[in-house]
Amino acid sequence: MLTVPVRLLADIDRATVERLLDLEPYAGAQVAERVEAGGLSRRRQEARVFGYGTRRQLEALCWLGANLIPVRAGPAATAAFADLIASEVRTCSSIVGDADAVMRLWDRLRPEWGDARDVRDCQPLLAADTEPAVAADPQVRLVQASEVDLLFPASVAMYTEEVGVSPVVDGDTGYRDRVRDLVCGGRAYARFIDGRVAFKAELAVITRHTAQVQGVWTAPEYRGQGLATAGMAAVVRDALRRVAPSVSLYVNDFNSTARRVYDRCGFRRVGTFATVLF
Template sequence: MLTLPVRQLGESERRAVERLLDLDPYAGAQVAERVAARGLAWWRAEGRILGYGPRRNLESICWLGGNLTPVLASESAVAAFAEQLSAEERLCSSIVGRADAVLGLWDRLSAYWGPARDVRPNQPLLATDALPAVAPDPEVRRVRSGEVDRLFPAAVAMYTEEVGVSPLAEDGGRGYRRRVGDLVRAGRAYARFVDGKVIFKAELAVVTRRTAQVQGVWVAPEWRGRGIATAAMAAVVRDALERVAPSVSLYVNDFNRPARRVYERCGFRPVGTLATVLF
C-alpha cells in the first residue's frame, strides 16, 4: 500500500512543478520547456505530469507523453510511479532521464512494457556556461527558412544513425519534417553547407530560461576524421550563449568517444548521467 500515492497534477500546482524543475535544470529541461509553453492542463500539454509527495511538499514529478521522463525521482517515487504506470498501456516511445530513476523504472516496468528495442544505461550529461576557448567555425550558421529541404536529408540520416530506426517509417516523415521546419523557423537549427550539401548540423532541440539543450549533432560520413566538429560545435555554443540561454547542455552515449572529446574541447563539464530506454 502506497502511503504517498501518485496523482495527476494540474495548473494549480504549476508553481510547485516549476520549483522542482529549477532544482534539476539540465536533466529536466525537456519537461521545463513543455510546462513553460503549455502549462499543466492535460488538454493543452500533449501529455500528463504525475506528482509524488504531499500537496504542500511535492517531492518528484514524472512527465508522460511521447517520452516518459522522471524528474528528481527518489527510490520511493520511482516505485510509486512504476506501480501507477504498470496498469497503463505503454504509449511513450522512450524513457529518458537521470540514470538511477530511468533504470529503476525500467526494472519495474519491463515485465509490463517490454521488450525494449535498446537500453542505453550510461549517457553523460554535460553543460557549459562559458564561451569555448577554441575558435568557432565561421561557416557554421543558422539554417534559413528556405533551406529546410537541404537540411532534412541530413536530419533523417542523423536520426536513423542515432536512434536505430528511420523517422520516415511511421508517417512518411511528415511529423519529423514539421519538427525540423519548426526548429529552423525558430532560429534553433545550425549547419555548415559545402556545395549546397550539409556536412555538419546541430539543433537547440530544447530551450528553457536556464539552458539550451543541443541535440542532433551530426557530421557527414565523408567528412568525419577531418577535425571539423570541434570548431563547428564551438560556433553553436557561442551563438546559443550569446543569443538564447545562459548555459548550453547536451547528453551523449558513453561509447561515443570522438564526440565526448569534441564536447570537452568546447568546455562542457559533467553534470550527471542520463539513461534512455527505446521502444
C-alpha cells in the same frame, strides 16, 4: 488502492512544479520547456504529469507523453510512479532522464511492457557556461526557412544513425514538421558545402537555464577533419550570446569521438542520463 502520495498535476500546481524544475536546470530541461509553453493541462500537452509528495512538499515529477521522463525521482518515487502506470498499455517511445531513476523505472515496468529495442544506461550529461577556447567555424550559421529541404536529409541520416530506425514512416510528415519548426524558431545550425549539409546541430530544448543541444552530426565524408569541434564551438558561442546562460547535452558513453569534441568545447559533466528505446 494506492497508499503513496502520487497524484495527477494540473495548472493549479504550476508554480510548485516550476520551483522543483529549477532545482534540476539540466536534467529537468525537457519537462521545464514544455511546462513553460503549455502549463500542466493534459489537453494542451497531450501528456500527463504526475507528482510525488504532498501539495506543500512536491518531491518528484513524472512526465508521461510521447516520452516517459522522471525528474528528481528517488527510489520511493520511482516505485510509486511505476506502480501507477505499469498496468497501462505503453504509448511512450522512450524513457529518458536521470540514469538511476530511469533504470529503476525500467526494472519495474519491463515485466509489464516487455523488452526494449535498446537500453543506453550511461549517457554523460554535460554543460558549458563559458565560450569555448577553441576556434569557432565562421561558416556554421542558422539554417534559413528556404533551406529546410537541404537540412531534412541530414536530419533523417543523423536520427537513423543515432537511434537505429528511420524517423520517417509511411510518408508521415511529423518529423519534417519538427525540422521545420526548429529552423523557423532559430534553433537549427549547419555548415553547407556545395549545397549539402557537412555539419549540423539543433537547440532542441530551451529554458531560462539552458539550451539543450541535440542532433549533432557530421557528414561521413567530412569526419576526422575538425568540423565537429569547430562547429560545436560556433553553436555554443551563439547559444550563450543569444539564447541561454548555459548549453547542455547528453551523449552515449561509448561515443568517444563525440565526447572528445565536447571536452574541447569546454563541457563539463553535471550528471548521467539513461535512455530506454522502444
